[in-house]
Amino acid sequence: MRRWSFSKGHGTENDFVVLLDRDDTMGVGPAEVRYLCDRHAGLGGDGLLRAVRARHVPEWDGDGSLWFMDYRNADGSVAQMCGNGLRVFARFLLDHDLASGPTLQIATRTGLQEATVLPDTRIRVSMGPVRVDAPATPVTVRTGDGTEHVVLPADVGNPHGVAFVDDLGALDLHTAPQVPADVFPEGVNVEFVRVLGPRHIALRVHERGVGETRSCGTGTVAAAAAARVHTGDTTPLPVTYRVEVPGGEVEVELAEDQAHLTGPAVLIAHGQVLVPEEG
Numbered sequence: 081m082r083r084w085s086f087s088k089g090h091g092t093e094n095d096f097v098v099l100l101d102r103d104d105t106m107g108v109g110p111a112e113v114r115y116l117c118d119r120h121a122g123l124g125g126d127g128l129l130r131a132v133r134a135r136h137v138p139e140w141d142g143d144g145s146l147w148f149m150d151y152r153n154a155d156g157s158v159a160q161m162c163g164n165g166l167r168v169f170a171r172f173l174l175d176h177d178l179a180s181g182p183t184l185q186i187a188t189r190t191g192l193q194e195a196t197v198l199p200d201t202r203i204r205v206s207m208g209p210v211r212v213d214a215p216a217t218p219v220t221v222r223t224g225d226g227t228e229h230v231v232l233p234a235d236v237g238n239p240h241g242v243a244f245v246d247d248l249g250a251l252d253l254h255t256a257p258q259v260p261a262d263v264f265p266e267g268v269n270v271e272f273v274r275v276l277g278p279r280h281i282a283l284r285v286h287e288r289g290v291g292e293t294r295s296c297g298t299g300t301v302a303a304a305a306a307a308r309v310h311t312g313d314t315t316p317l318p319v320t321y322r323v324e325v326p327g328g329e330v331e332v333e334l335a336e337d338q339a340h341l342t343g344p345a346v347l348i349a350h351g352q353v354l355v356p357e358e359g
């Protein structure tokens with residue numbers, strides 16, 4: 081057995097196991113991620129955040145002394161970005177004196193992002209650009225009860241499909257929504273959004289590689305951008321959306337070239353975990 085130090089944290093109840101693997105020596109593969117994120121046999125988490133010096137990440141070509149956020153879904157798959165994870169990652173770096181605030185730079189698979197600590201439990205992070213497509217032919221997904229929903233494809237570095245519904249409570253998200261593979265060849269995160277008022281929305285989400293989660297940061301950004309298109313909101317950018325999720329509430333700022341996400345980020349435990357040797 082290997083004995084690893086870990087932290088556990090969450091942002092609006094999207095929860096993560098966090099590991100410090102400074103020099104990329106731990107050997108954190110898909111099996112280790114699945115083990116640690118398992119809610120019965122492991123620590124439990126929607127995903128895992130590994131803090132590694134960027135110089136050890138072949139796809140990173142910027143400043144190697146930065147911390148790289150290596151995000152994995154609970155099923156062991158790699159995703160390009162995680163908005164709630166980015167805030168929790170920033171909190172982890174600060175609490176462990178691995179970086180100093182109030183503003184810090186973090187290397188990610190979607191490039192360099194910035195996190196700013198606010199006086200309460202919240203952290204504001206840059207999320208890069210968000211793109212919403214209005215396809216010529218409607219894209220539909222089918223939920224567990226067989227209901228079909230038209231989605232707007234959106235890209236926040238990772239893929240999203242955003243559907244607008246009247247009743248969030250009626251959705252069956254026990255199984256992954258069936259999606260057209262030609263539109264989403266790498267799978268997709270699907271957000272179901274109810275418009276509550278001007279620039280005020282609520283959502284439920286089914287995450288690729290995880291299942292239904294209590295929140296998804298990139299999903300809130302995708303949903304806000306899609307809601308702007310869906311409602312025909314012509315208010316000039318920048319605009320701010322209030323987004324309610326099952327695990328709390330976040331704020332999404334949309335600007336021409338960059339979105340920002342603000343919400344809580346807390347660490348709830350530090351400890352040691354025994355991890356079986358591979359094989």
Ligand SMILES: N[C@@H](CCC[C@H](N)C(=O)O)C(=O)O
Binds near residue numbers: 162238269287
């Ligand atoms: N929970 C995350 C998104 C995590 C990645 C996603 N499941 C994917 O596979 O793209 C967030 O807060 O953004």
